[in-house]
Structures are given as C-alpha cells and as structure tokens.
Amino acid sequence: MRIATWNVNSVNARLETVVRWFEDAKPDVACLQEIKCVDEKFPSEAFERLGYNVAVHGQKTYNGVALLSKTPLEDVRRGLPGDETDEQARYIEAVVSGPEPVRVASIYLPNGNPIATEKFAYKLGWMARLNAHARDLLALEEPFVLAGDYNVIPEPRDAEFPANWTGDALFQPESRAAFRALKNLGLTEAYLQADGAPGAYTFWDYQAGAWQRNNGIRIDHALLSPQAADRLVGVSIHRDVRAWEKPSDHVPLVVELDG
Numbered sequence: 001m002r003i004a005t006w007n008v009n010s011v012n013a014r015l016e017t018v019v020r021w022f023e024d025a026k027p028d029v030a031c032l033q034e035i036k037c038v039d040e041k042f043p044s045e046a047f048e049r050l051g052y053n054v055a056v057h058g059q060k061t062y063n064g065v066a067l068l069s070k071t072p073l074e075d076v077r078r079g080l081p082g083d084e085t086d087e088q089a090r091y092i093e094a095v096v097s098g099p100e101p102v103r104v105a106s107i108y109l110p111n112g113n114p115i116a117t118e119k120f121a122y123k124l125g126w127m128a129r130l131n132a133h134a135r136d137l138l139a140l141e142e143p144f145v146l147a148g149d150y151n152v153i154p155e156p157r158d159a160e161f162p163a164n165w166t167g168d169a170l171f172q173p174e175s176r177a178a179f180r181a182l183k184n185l186g187l188t189e190a191y192l193q194a195d196g197a198p199g200a201y202t203f204w205d206y207q208a209g210a211w212q213r214n215n216g217i218r219i220d221h222a223l224l225s226p227q228a229a230d231r232l233v234g235v236s237i238h239r240d241v242r243a244w245e246k247p248s249d250h251v252p253l254v255v256e257l258d259g
Contacts, residue, residue: 003256006220006250009034018032029070029096032067032106056092059088077093090109100258101143102257111151143228155176164215191237201218202251222255236254237252238253
C-alpha cells in the first residue's frame, strides 16, 4: 500500500499537474492539503475516473484537505477533535478498507506566522489537540498514518539554510518541541525510519529562486503508529515534480507499507 501526502496549493489551479502525477505514480491512497475550495468545487470526477474514492473537508479560498483511495473510505471524520468552534478545514481522517485496513489522516497544520500574534498560539493549540487525538488513536492499537504538511522544520538538517528560519514559526523551539512530543507518544517518523539522509526537502518557496538554489525545507511528514511502522517498507520524495510546469511549492511524499 502506497500512501502519498501532498500540499497541492490549490487543486483546481493545478489540476493538470496533480492528475499527471496521479497517473504516473498511481498511489493507493493520497492525502491532499491546501486544496483551497469548498467540497462542491473539488474536482472529484477527475480522480474518480482514475479509480479513486474521494472524501473532502474543504474551505473557500483557504486551507482544505482531502483523502483519495483506490478502496472505499470508511469511518470518515472531518475536523480535528478538541475545539468544536474551529472552522478552519485542516484535518480529515478515514479508514482505508481492504484485507489490511489502515486509518489515514490528511493534516494541514497551521503555519503560525507571525510569531508574536494569535496565529502562533493557534498553531501550538492545534498541535496540542493533535497530540491528544493521537493518544486516543494509539489506544485503539490499530495501524494508522498521520500524514501531511506539518509546517514544522524538525531539525537544522531539515533546512538548506537553517539560519534563514530562526525567526519563523516553522522553526521555533516550541513548534519543534510539540512535534517531538507527538513522536514521543510512540509514533515513528516514516522518512527518518526508512532513509534519514539530510537534504530530503519537500518545500521550496516560489520567491528568490529558492528552487534553483535548493533553498528547501522538510516540512511534510508521515507519522506511523507502531502497528503501521511494523509494515513500513520505504519512503520516497518525488522531488522532480517541483520542476514541472505550474508546480506546487511542495512535492509528494510517498510511504509504502506491506499489505
């Protein structure tokens, strides 16, 4: 089972690029973030033609997440528990059915900038809610994958120029500590487990020639429950997609599990 995560930065604006990648890579499951559309405007038909079942938690103009699967999606949850007043569409979760079912979540964690505003507090609060929900999922003792754009640079090695990020919410000690706390619940970070080589970036800004200078960061992650980690075969980052015409500023990360 190949589970992909990709912040597509507007699924309708980049539909041709996204569909091309799906046709080439053929993931079994895909977690999309920053789809930037309400549910009714998501181009479901384009993916259904490729054999995918679709679940969407959208929002006009901003945010939005989706799950796509070659097998039916069951027990779909839209929204991260813990704050029923939160209207931002940043979390969707479902069980991917099959002989070896896996619970999968698509996550678009808040950016948190600027630091000295309520946006950073929202980011940390959201991460605390994710931690609490992960604890609940772990109690089920089933395989699950929390995949998405975490907007966290875990370590200096995860940025080509770490000094450029010292004032950014993505690289603050509090953000990094919250990410470590998630892993310390007993979750496995798929890329580090399967490869771990530095320079494996998943995001290059559109500005200042970041792609051409390889001024990248690794902020798209997949965290696995022990039951999913036992099935981990490998991880690949589809870096070449960043050089395609009309690309997202993120590239797909693909986790392969046995079964």
